Amino acid sequence: MFGKVLRSGVVAAACCTPAIAQQLPERDYRPPIASPAYAAGRGPSVCVDEAHHNFHTLDGRYWSFGELLRRDGYAVRPLRGAFTRASLAPCAIVVIANAQPSAAEWDDYPYPTPSAFAAAEIRATRRWVREGGSLWLIADHMPLAGAAAGLAAAFGVKFNDGFAMPGFDADPARRARIFQQPGLFRVDAGSLTRHAAVRGRDESESVAQVRSFTGQAFQAPAEAEPLLILPQGYVSLMPKKAWRFDADTARVPVAGWLQGAVMRVGKGRAAFFGEAAMFTTQVQGAERRPMGMNAPGAERNYQFTLNLAHWLSGLLDPATHSSKPPR
Template structure:
């Protein structure tokens, strides 16, 4: 099996040709009606203290802009996680933390944690006491970098690449999750606060497969999916170990004490980017992902207990 060409890699949320992957600043879906008055919603902190691949002024700019149009206050978090830094946040979003800015191929195996043990304990205690966490970790090595934090919530991230199959054609196939096929699980997040917010299809872009006993599944990988585990990111060949992961997850949520937590194995689906000279859409702006933006809002509404608005729009 040959290494996948860059054209195929552009389907992924994180890739070696990252210079071609930038935020789509023109993506601005309507938010009607907003959940909160402008600037009056809960504070959502996006982690930027752990060499994150996604930041508010970078590839996750559309994520922050979407939440702000819904009334949330969105701010970067540049401090290590502890009781003080977390106290400023109603919800903490961690997207593709990394142990360092070094080239991925220089990382040791297994991938080191992006978070110190004290930070993991602080986040766990904060959620247990009522905090709200959205932990997003993509394919290798990003899943490995977040695996210790996920494990603190009994979630098993897998430091690999989730594909529909092992050949290049399967790897390039869009990953669609559909309610009518059972790959989207019924949940209040999928139903939304009224019928206009209901989600029937989502698209993700490669990512990882994970398991989460005791969590509520949202995105279930279809039968036939495999997780490839190369020694170095994107270096696949016929000897690359693989695991069948049909039925495993790419999205799940759970109640944790007085708090709530959400776990996702793919990041591009939460933002909007363009790649290459052709500005090919990837993320919320891509074909098949037309409902992703509403899903992001529904998820944050569930995490932060946004007010019901069914009365403001008829069923």
């Protein structure tokens, strides 16, 4: 995700385009689903978090995400209350996309970024997963990675509150060109692993390439199963304010770090991703540039999204999934 509008009137994007360049949902995207996983509305309950000032919601920028899963048979609904044992109980899968600590402008956030989740919510979520729930935690670049870092850490995952970029240059013009390079993960390059969530249920569901849109880099424990591995040359830029880069911006080499991984946790499962636009469709700017599943190079992102839902609901690798029935 390239960023949101700042109070200064410019978009927090690599080249500081006008405010009209903010991201808007693209609602006409309808890719083919040859074999829906479930009868309409009869699949597992997918609860999408809308209780934590989320940048992506079902009636907004995650419209296409929700519609895609509904067309695959899942029962998709918003989750608008704090995370507790009771609020999580009806959900088979909980999706958290870019939770934020408040509705404040990113420029007004303190550094480091505060958690979007209370300690009790983190404990409740961890317990719910261990008892058989499936968590899909998506947190983009700074400050969104920092806002979800506490929840990720409960599973041994270390979110980096920075910007994963294919390189860096002190010169602003050259830096802008680097930032515009698409983030591509490919099986033939080894950056997209041959996991069940990449292979799908059969050859028609296999994915050879996934595209992401900036995002963050993270590290995961040994028991995690990597999906998206950042290629050589990638760095994490770590400014004190989002999208405020200069020649002295701190940076960390992150080649070999992850932007996507899954793991089994007790009786449940969890997926962690460092970029959100890859799972939806958006347009940006007056020229309505596609950003997400509708963008060039992201033609199979929708199938990757479905495959991940299938893995989280136990359709893929079912032998090691909880025996807990769909809710």
